[in-house]
Amino acid sequence: MLNRERLTRTLIDLIRIDSPTGAEDAIDAHLTRQLAALGADVLHDDYGNLIANLPGASAAAGTPPVLLSAHMDTVEPGRGIKPALDGDTLRSDGTTILGGDCKAGLAIVMEGLAAAIASGLPMRPVQVVFSRAEEGGLNGARNLDFSLLHAAAGIVFDGEGPVSRICVGAPAQNVVQGSITGVAAHAGLEPENGTSALLVAAHVLTRIPLGRIDHETTSNVGVLNGGLKRNIVPESAFIDGEIRSRSQAKLDNYTGEFYRVFDQIGRLFPTASIDVNIRSQYRAYQVPDDHPALAGIAQAVRQIGLHPVFETTGGGSDANVFFEHGIAALPVGIGVRDFHTTRETASISEVLDGARLCQAYVTAS
Numbered sequence: 001m002l003n004r005e006r007l008t009r010t011l012i013d014l015i016r017i018d019s020p021t022g023a024e025d026a027i028d029a030h031l032t033r034q035l036a037a038l039g040a041d042v043l044h045d046d047y048g049n050l051i052a053n054l055p056g057a058s059a060a061a062g063t064p065p066v067l068l069s070a071h072m073d074t075v076e077p078g079r080g081i082k083p084a085l086d087g088d089t090l091r092s093d094g095t096t097i098l099g100g101d102c103k104a105g106l107a108i109v110m111e112g113l114a115a116a117i118a119s120g121l122p123m124r125p126v127q128v129v130f131s132r133a134e135e136g137g138l139n140g141a142r143n144l145d146f147s148l149l150h151a152a153a154g155i156v157f158d159g160e161g162p163v164s165r166i167c168v169g170a171p172a173q174n175v176v177q178g179s180i181t182g183v184a185a186h187a188g189l190e191p192e193n194g195t196s197a198l199l200v201a202a203h204v205l206t207r208i209p210l211g212r213i214d215h216e217t218t219s220n221v222g223v224l225n226g227g228l229k230r231n232i233v234p235e236s237a238f239i240d241g242e243i244r245s246r247s248q249a250k251l252d253n254y255t256g257e258f259y260r261v262f263d264q265i266g267r268l269f270p271t272a273s274i275d276v277n278i279r280s281q282y283r284a285y286q287v288p289d290d291h292p293a294l295a296g297i298a299q300a301v302r303q304i305g306l307h308p309v310f311e312t313t314g315g316g317s318d319a320n321v322f323f324e325h326g327i328a329a330l331p332v333g334i335g336v337r338d339f340h341t342t343r344e345t346a347s348i349s350e351v352l353d354g355a356r357l358c359q360a361y362v363t364a365s
């Protein structure tokens with residue numbers, strides 16, 4: 001049986017363990033102990049991702065396991081978080097994030113598994129993956145040792161909003177980095193002998209498509225820096241940006257266009273050199289409405305009395321990497337809102353729904 005008080009305590013305990021990206025050891029140790037207490041066989045890959053196997057009590061031999069996943073790290077400011085419960089809503093004191101992303105996902109998996117085991121119902125074999133360094137590049141998942149995973153489908157507990165929200169499509173992301181080298185010169189004595197790297201960068205920025213390009217494609221330059229002093233024509237500039245699309249073809253297209261713009265501007269400024277590097281950070285996925293992995297999750301959502309809602313997103317998650325490796329694991333909501341802000345909240349009743357969903361999913365025949 002799921003217990004609201006115990007779930008609340010589990011979530012608050014997890015939130016109180018600081019785990020900003022790169023400092024996941026303490027929360028990893030806590031989760032490792034708790035999973036072992038549930039009877040799971042817990043191991044870690046070389047990167048430090050946590051992988052736990054539960055054999056499934058009465059499942060037919062040879063049934064592939066289902067994957068349950070969430071990530072252990074949080075964004076900043078995420079140290080010394082003081083969670084406070086206000087009715088059904090958990091929030092921080094306003095000076096930090098709450099860390100509901102993704103502690104609510106971790107709590108959902110822990111409580112859902114505990115309830116499933118306690119129910120005595122036959123369970124499907126389960127593989128749990130709690131990744132590191134999801135924030136800022138899915139680095140844990142990208143370095144995950146997939147030879148340890150045998151699941152074909154599963155759930156990633158890492159979406160915003162209610163658990164009935166199933167994310168059926170997410171974009172691919174390419175990282176765009178450009179280093180521009182111009183010619184330094186004294187700004188007052190001989191500006192005509194200089195080539196401003198910042199001016200070259202500015203030309204690039206005005207020609208590449210930026211913002212919401214179409215309904216499934218976006219791009220952004222988040223960083224532009226360069227120059228040394230007010231009186232020196234800037235010799236170097238650096239552009240750090242991204243392109244995302246749920247359509248791989250469009251992403252390839254816009255990537256080509258970015259290259260063309262850099263090339264054109266390079267010819268406009270023959271005394272400057274531009275070094276462009278565009279590389280894939282993760283790939284897109286999109287599942288059709290009749291995909292079996294989606295049907296399994298939707299059925300569990302209905303089983304707990306909710307109506308499944310299929311949505312697409314503009315953000316990537318570990319699910320993108322799972323798909324790339326042939327595991328159809330779809331993100332669902334974890335009852336958390338305003339991710340990555342100090343206004344972040346978690347709804348205890350929705351987190352409880354998440355645990356019920358998890359329980360229903362692993363005990364479905």
Ligand SMILES: [Zn+2]
Pocket residue numbers: 071101102134158
């Ligand atoms: Zn997250």
